[in-house]
Amino acid sequence: MFDCGEGAQRQLQRSLGLVQVDEIFLTHFHADHFLGLPGLLKTYDLGGREAPLTIYGPPGLTSLFAALEGIFGRTRFPVTLEEVRPGEKLAGDDYEIRPFEVSHRTASALGYALVEDPRPGRFDPDLAQRLGVRSGPDFGRLQRGEAVDGADGPVDPSDVMGSDRAGRTVVITGDTAPSPGAAEAADGADLLIHDSSFADDEVDRAAETGHSTARQAAALAGQADVKMLALVHISARYHVGVVLDQAREEFPETVAPRDFDEIEIPFAERGEPSLIKNGARERGEGGEVSATSEDSPSSSEGPC
Numbered sequence: 001m002f003d004c005g006e007g008a009q010r011q012l013q014r015s016l017g018l019v020q021v022d023e024i025f026l027t028h029f030h031a032d033h034f035l036g037l038p039g040l041l042k043t044y045d046l047g048g049r050e051a052p053l054t055i056y057g058p059p060g061l062t063s064l065f066a067a068l069e070g071i072f073g074r075t076r077f078p079v080t081l082e083e084v085r086p087g088e089k090l091a092g093d094d095y096e097i098r099p100f101e102v103s104h105r106t107a108s109a110l111g112y113a114l115v116e117d118p119r120p121g122r123f124d125p126d127l128a129q130r131l132g133v134r135s136g137p138d139f140g141r142l143q144r145g146e147a148v149d150g151a152d153g154p155v156d157p158s159d160v161m162g163s164d165r166a167g168r169t170v171v172i173t174g175d176t177a178p179s180p181g182a183a184e185a186a187d188g189a190d191l192l193i194h195d196s197s198f199a200d201d202e203v204d205r206a207a208e209t210g211h212s213t214a215r216q217a218a219a220l221a222g223q224a225d226v227k228m229l230a231l232v233h234i235s236a237r238y239h240v241g242v243v244l245d246q247a248r249e250e251f252p253e254t255v256a257p258r259d260f261d262e263i264e265i266p267f268a269e270r271g272e273p274s275l276i277k278n279g280a281r282e283r284g285e286g287g288e289v290s291a292t293s294e295d296s297p298s299s300s301e302g303p304c
Contacts, residue, residue, distance in 0.1 A: 002112060002172050003027055008036035009043060015260050015280040020049060025097070026057035027174025028109035029064055038072040045075045052078040056090070058099075058108035059083050086110065086181065095167070100185040102176035105210035111174050113185040116167025119267075120145075128160045168265050171226075175233060177207060178216045186224035190265050191273055194220065196231035196256075199243050214243035218250035228273040229254040230263060 001008070001024045012018050026034055037055075044053070055061065061083045084090065086101040098113040123143050129135065132151025133142065141147075142161070147154045169189040173182045176195050186192045197211035206213050212220075214231055221229035229251055234243055240256045247254040255275045257263065262279030266272075 001025070003033040003174065004036040004040060005032045006035040009040045011259055018043065018047075020044070020051060022051070022053065024053070024055045025112055026055065026061065027102075027111065027172070028058060028104055028106045029060060030106065030175065033174070034064070038068055041075055041079070042072045044077065045072075049075075049077045052080065054080045054082060056082045056084050056099075058110045059085070060108060084110070098185065101179070101181040102173055103179040103181075103210060104175045104177070109174060109176065109210075111176065111179075111182055111185060112172050113189070114170045114172075116169065118164040118167055121162030121164055124160050124162070128155065131155050131159065133160070166268065168267065170265065175211060177210050178212055178220055183220055183224055186220065186226055189224065189226045190268075191228050191230060191263060192217075192221050192224065192226040193230045193232055195233045196243060196247065197233050197235050199238050200246055214247040214254075215250055218247035218254055221251045221254070227253065228263065231256045 001021045003026060004024055009018065024037070041053075055065075057064070061081050065081055084099045086099055088099055090097040090099075095114060095116045098115060099110045100113060102109050102111045120143065123139070125135070125139060128139060128142060128150075133139065133148055133155050138148040142155065142157050145157050147156050149155070170191045170193070171182070171186045171189045172193045173179070173195055175197075176182055182194070194217040195212045196214040196217045197209070198206040198213045200213055200215055203213050203216075205211075206216070211233070214234070217231060218229060229247065231240075231243065231247060231254060234240055234256065244254065244256045253272075255263070257275060258277075260278050260281040262276040264274050264276055264279075
């Protein structure tokens, strides 16, 4: 989970169910990005959770929790706090999470890039057979990176495997003004989830508060050559269609997800990212999901 604002627990229950997340990443310490944590931790505790939970955030995370502990008390399950800094790499299963610096009006604020490991290239079974490799287990060994016997000696995986294929990348900026760190992290990303608190008429207000306009987010997406831009943190004062139109003038592949929407990100060879309206709720109910238009009115939390 990335950030845990007020109402996060309720929205989980209304969609996927109250899932037992293993890791929570905080971008910064304005209340709208962490205020849901005390209630979520207390609910987990009352439900008898035993599995450990790790919470990551910028420097100051430990001090924040020292203050919050008076609200939710001690938990009976292990909670580990990890303060992270730009440039660190947090290893997952077949992916990394890379914190990067953003530009917000706090002492420390981070975005996060989720970067999938490269995938092996395509296996050429016809070539392997021509080299005398027996089909069956030896094909599997080659695809796992092991050399096997062929008609004229050992056959190396590089002889029958294509070049590595890039994994997918998702970049989450949190709250930020247009930022060199975000632009660098988003370079070539499949999905950029970017702060878009303001419309064009309040570009000065955006700069004062360390936020972006939708158009600024779209300009950055175009410069970074991302596949899709998702606008978030849109102020409730706007009709979402207005800011969406402004962003699309700069970057057509822009969406404005609402609560319970999903974005499906296929591997590059299988197509482009797509928005699935209400996908989380329908998936939670076991229903079919389908893509529809995202242009209906909606809003997000106000800028902080």
